[in-house]
Amino acid sequence: MKRNTWQREAVREALGSTDGFVSAQSLHSSLRDSGSHIELATVYRALSDLETEGEADSLQQEGENLFRACTPGSHHHHLICRNCGATVEITADEVEQWAHDVAAKHGFTQPNHVVDVFGLCAACTAASAAK
Numbered sequence: 001m002k003r004n005t006w007q008r009e010a011v012r013e014a015l016g017s018t019d020g021f022v023s024a025q026s027l028h029s030s031l032r033d034s035g036s037h038i039e040l041a042t043v044y045r046a047l048s049d050l051e052t053e054g055e056a057d058s059l060q061q062e063g064e065n066l067f068r069a070c071t072p073g074s075h076h077h078h079l080i081c082r083n084c085g086a087t088v089e090i091t092a093d094e095v096e097q098w099a100h101d102v103a104a105k106h107g108f109t110q111p112n113h114v115v116d117v118f119g120l121c122a123a124c125t126a127a128s129a130a131k
Contacts, residue, residue, distance in 0.1 A: 007038050007043075008050075010036055011038070011042075011043055011046035011047060012046070012050060012069075014027055014030060015027060015047070015056060015068070015069045016069040018030075018068075018069070019086075020080075020084075020085040020086055021058075021059060021061070021066035021067060021068045021085055022068070023064055023066055023067075024040065024047055025040065027043055027047070027067070028040045028043040031043065051067065053072065054070070054072040054073055055070065055072050056068060056069055056070060057070045057078070059078070059080070059116050068087060070089070075096075076089040076090065076091060077089070077090050077091070077092050077095065077114075077115040077116065078115075078117065079117050079119065080118050080119075081119065081124055082118050082119065082120060083121070083128075084121060084123070084124055086121045086123070099113045
């Protein structure tokens with residue numbers, strides 16, 4: 001575990017107060033807007049470290065890595081709105097069993113996986129139908 005610096009703590013707090021997934025650039029911008037002198041490269045490093053330590057999830061959307069605070073040590077998946085970015089953590093026992101079975105069938109052990117399901121949330125669906 002890396003030492004906790006003020007920059008890392010600032011990134012952790014900013015990420016924790018953000019709903020859904022956010023880019024490093026967007027997080028950097030909001031930190032700068034609140035008066036922080038943190039550099040963009042430092043934000044990237046802090047987010048990478050938080051992800052490695054299980055304190056942040058990441059996903060790639062349209063070629064950009066997005067990050068979200070998460071509960072360390074909890075394996076979960078996401079439903080993500082393609083329109084507004086709203087995110088819901090979900091469990092998927094069937095996926096867990098499938099990953100284990102497929103890995104075992106091919107002689108693999110300790111399988112890891114990431115499942116992100118993209119769609120439209122109820123609010124965006126309703127707004128789209130109202131047009």
